[in-house]
Amino acid sequence: AQSVAQPEDQVNVAEGNPLTVKCTYSVSGNPYLFWYVQYPNRGLQFLLKYITGDNLVKGSYGFEAEFNKSQTSFHLKKPSALVSDSALYFCAVRGRNAGNMLTFGGGTRLMVKP
Amino acid sequence: GAVVSQHPSRVICKSGTSVKIECRSLDFQATTMFWYRQFPKQSLMLMATSNEGSKATYEQGVEKDKFLINHASLTLSTLTVTSAHPEDSSFYICSARDALGAYNEQFFGPGTRLTVL
Secondary structure: OOEEEOOOOEEEEEOOOOEEEOOEEEOOOOEEEEEEEEOOOOOEEEEEEEOOOOOEEEOHHHOEEEEEOOOOEEEEEEOOOOHHHOEEEEEEEEEOOOOOOOEEOOOEEEEEEO | OOOEEEEOOEEEEOOOOOEEEEEEEOOOOOOEEEEEEEOOOOOEEEEEEEEOOOOOEEOOOOOOOOEEEEEEEOOEEEEEEOOOOHHHOEEEEEEEEOOOOOOOOEEEOOOEEEEEO
16 A cells, blocks of 8 residues: 655744755655645645656756655745745655556645745 | 646635636646645645546545546636635645646646635
8 A cells, every 4th residue: 555654743934045845755765745725715736746767856836856766755845945845745646557546645724934 | 838727826714615717728638637735835745636527536634525636628628615714724826737747747737826705
């Protein structure tokens, strides 16, 4: 069975500082990995994905994530946080078989303070 | 990019009534759609998977007679909450898988906030 762990319920960071939101996964075979952001009372917005190729993936709004196969991690990063980045972030994994489902982590709330 | 819409975005109903939520893929065909439920400050919980033209597959613990899912076309799936009760109040999110996409990627709707009085 596949699973995703986001070990931090909340991450606090000052505006302008770098941020990291952690994600580790477990899946059979090579994964597809995703990050989504959710603002209050809104659906999920796609940030970025890892499919294949370069381990460093760049996404929307200046976010990036690094796929680390040996550590089975896909941490989300941004060099300089904005107050508007404050939201709920979800990491998700899917196996490469066509029928595999997307499995979500529990979510991490990012709070960026001015 | 691929867009998924949901209607309504917010609904308030009385206990005992039924509510229908529509999920549409606007610019791609979705042979598979997914319905999730999200409680406050929690992650998404998969309720069911619907395939166009066939019966939905429900996750364990989800009452199929209460949450009726219909996927009648390649662009539309509906979730009907029957005889709604206050404990059904939640945020419901649908997702559609692009069958012709390179990686069978899922795209998410904006969600529907259901409040049962």
